[in-house]
Amino acid sequence: MTSRIGSPDTQADIDVRICLDSSPPRSFVMVAGAGSGKTTSLIKALAHLADTRGSALRRAGQKISCITYTEVAVGEIAADVGNSQLFHISTIHSFLWSIIRPFHLDIAKWVVARIHEKIAEKQAHYDKPRTQAKTKSRLEDEIAYLSAQLECIDDIDKFIYGTGSNYAKGILGHDDILKLVPACVEAHPLLRRIVAKRFPFVFVDESQDTDPDVISALRTIANDNPDMCIGFFGDPMQKIYMSGAGAIPLSDGWAEITKPENFRCPTSVLGVINSIRASGDGLQQIRGRKTIVDGVEQTVLGTVNLFILPSNVERSAYLTSVRRYLANETSDEQWLSDTREGDVRLLVLVHRMAANRLGFPNLFSALTDKAPMSLSEGVNDGSAWPLRPFVQHILPIFAAAQANDQFQIMSIMRNECPKLEPSRLHGQAMVAVLNELQQGINGLLALLEDGSQATVRDILRHVRDCELLRLDDRFDNHLSDEPVNDGNDDFENVQNYLRCNAHELWAYRRYLSEESPFATHHGVKGAQFERVLVVIDDEEARFSQYSYGKYFQYIPLSDNDLANLEEGRESVLDRTRRLFYVCCSRALKDLAVVIFVPDVAVAQAAIIAQNLFPASVILRAHDLV
Numbered sequence: 001m002t003s004r005i006g007s008p009d010t011q012a013d014i015d016v017r018i019c020l021d022s023s024p025p026r027s028f029v030m031v032a033g034a035g036s037g038k039t040t041s042l043i044k045a046l047a048h049l050a051d052t053r054g055s056a057l058r059r060a061g062q063k064i065s066c067i068t069y070t071e072v073a074v075g076e077i078a079a080d081v082g083n084s085q086l087f088h089i090s091t092i093h094s095f096l097w098s099i100i101r102p103f104h105l106d107i108a109k110w111v112v113a114r115i116h117e118k119i120a121e122k123q124a125h126y127d128k129p130r131t132q133a134k135t136k137s138r139l140e141d142e143i144a145y146l147s148a149q150l151e152c153i154d155d156i157d158k159f160i161y162g163t164g165s166n167y168a169k170g171i172l173g174h175d176d177i178l179k180l181v182p183a184c185v186e187a188h189p190l191l192r193r194i195v196a197k198r199f200p201f202v203f204v205d206e207s208q209d210t211d212p213d214v215i216s217a218l219r220t221i222a223n224d225n226p227d228m229c230i231g232f233f234g235d236p237m238q239k240i241y242m243s244g245a246g247a248i249p250l251s252d253g254w255a256e257i258t259k260p261e262n263f264r265c266p267t268s269v270l271g272v273i274n275s276i277r278a279s280g281d282g283l284q285q286i287r288g289r290k291t292i293v294d295g296v297e298q299t300v301l302g303t304v305n306l307f308i309l310p311s312n313v314e315r316s317a318y319l320t321s322v323r324r325y326l327a328n329e330t331s332d333e334q335w336l337s338d339t340r341e342g343d344v345r346l347l348v349l350v351h352r353m354a355a356n357r358l359g360f361p362n363l364f365s366a367l368t369d370k371a372p373m374s375l376s377e378g379v380n381d382g383s384a385w386p387l388r389p390f391v392q393h394i395l396p397i398f399a400a401a402q403a404n405d406q407f408q409i410m411s412i413m414r415n416e417c418p419k420l421e422p423s424r425l426h427g428q429a430m431v432a433v434l435n436e437l438q439q440g441i442n443g444l445l446a447l448l449e450d451g452s453q454a455t456v457r458d459i460l461r462h463v464r465d466c467e468l469l470r471l472d473d474r475f476d477n478h479l480s481d482e483p484v485n486d487g488n489d490d491f492e493n494v495q496n497y498l499r500c501n502a503h504e505l506w507a508y509r510r511y512l513s514e515e516s517p518f519a520t521h522h523g524v525k526g527a528q529f530e531r532v533l534v535v536i537d538d539e540e541a542r543f544s545q546y547s548y549g550k551y552f553q554y555i556p557l558s559d560n561d562l563a564n565l566e567e568g569r570e571s572v573l574d575r576t577r578r579l580f581y582v583c584c585s586r587a588l589k590d591l592a593v594v595i596f597v598p599d600v601a602v603a604q605a606a607i608i609a610q611n612l613f614p615a616s617v618i619l620r621a622h623d624l625v
Helices: 011-021 038-059 071-081 092-100 104-126 133-155 174-187 189-198 212-224 267-278 315-330 352-358 361-368 373-379 388-402 406-416 430-448 456-465 491-498 503-512 559-566 572-584 600-610
Strands: 028-032 064-068 087-091 201-205 229-234 255-259 290-293 296-299 303-310 344-348 518-520 529-536 587-597
Touching: 011 028, 011 038, 011 229, 011 255, 028 038, 038 064, 038 071, 038 201, 038 229, 064 071, 064 092, 071 087, 087 092, 092 174, 104 133, 104 174, 174 189, 174 212, 189 212, 201 212, 212 229, 267 303, 267 572, 267 587, 303 315, 303 600, 315 529, 315 587, 344 352, 352 361, 352 503, 361 373, 361 491, 361 503, 388 406, 388 430, 388 456, 388 503, 406 430, 430 456, 456 491, 529 572, 559 572, 572 587, 587 600
Parallel strands: 028 229, 028 255, 064 087, 064 201, 201 229, 303 587, 344 518, 344 529, 529 587
Antiparallel strands: 290 296
């Protein structure tokens, strides 16, 4: 039994068990604020089901499904509940693929419809009066390519799930899975019954960030099968991705469970996050972090400071001064540490500030400046499609080679290399194939070595030409000798990215791997740190979806903002409030916020009027001296 399973119950844990023990079990939505132990409640619910219904479920050949957001979370939950065949713990993509994988004909039918949809989109672009001749020529080639893919579908024996799609080879990508499975669930009552029979209990972690179509599909399955229990564990105030579902509406008979406890934040920080949340859903969190001193439980008070500083060329110097001030005021030299052991995080809205200081400014600018949200948001966690081959495969291959870990290299190759597909190996001499593959890997390693002047394009062309990895088919046009803008929103961004020197990829990977004190506001959800410094700089961020100036009211709202508020649509204020809540609620002991503004006096007056921070902790540049 893990400490989380054996931890004292909250009222929310009791309410969940009541739902699970009902006959039939009752579906529910749990709203659990930051630091509440939401995942602990989920793990305790899994353990309770194993104790009370495990034997019956095993006899019926059924499983309890737990869907979570990342592979890291999958591992953590599995470690807590034990390696039991009773549980199916997976990411959302893996769960969806496990549902649809046996239904080859349905997948093929959807793929055909999807290809026709893509052809129609390109044809519509072709037919536009202002489409240039070069673009028309490129579109003709792409339509012909898609048409050729259509002819291959009947010959595919089995579809597989990969990082990027290649329909002619039967490969479906991440985005395909999110579209395919909900569409099939909505269209086929039999599939809904099969899922409910196989997984009578389904828990969804981080439900606020789950794709809305997936949420809708799960609700449809549960509504059709009243003996099935769906449990959504999440917090709408922590929805920080544009694609997330946010608040989950209740169906008839479902229970709403609230978990207001906060076990993470000291009381000073708890006051701030409750003030932030008051204008959102109004949930007021209680308790705060406790510690044991000489055998006696004591409340952790912690510290909060807000610095309002001018947005000039001295930003880096100001940050250094702020950290020195905090070290002196709290008698804690760790505020000056840049190591992971120091447990300090400088949270920036976007990567730009970190990128400029850590060595990947061109890569960051390429994928974020004037980029579609689907691309720029993916920089935060390495999920942007142009970054995936490097984050998931190419850089790990190089790292494995440096560690002389041939097993890891071959593990990646077996899963991702087209040369090693069984259909390709048939009738070939294995030694010759492996020798050719090794030559390709050696060439890749040379391009990635220190001092190499190779660009991102050079590396991807090498990977493509040597067939080392399957690449997303969106690279096809970009890697050609004369790329032509095909009208996609991200064309110029990807072209700029391909021109970047490969050494910036290593700097980006170090940042992504948390080997620096910097992190983004988006990248720390679920994490916690002793010392948190939130850096707010709208000017440097250049992020139109968020505006701290508008949130703190020292910048006026636009007509569009006012229209969104009037009509009840999500606004820049909603998005910024949620992001600020997530950032401030990471602190275990000390929280500091630095706001760079064009007019300090105006901003200070507006921020004090918001009453989010005690006036006594609001400081200016002269306080740092």
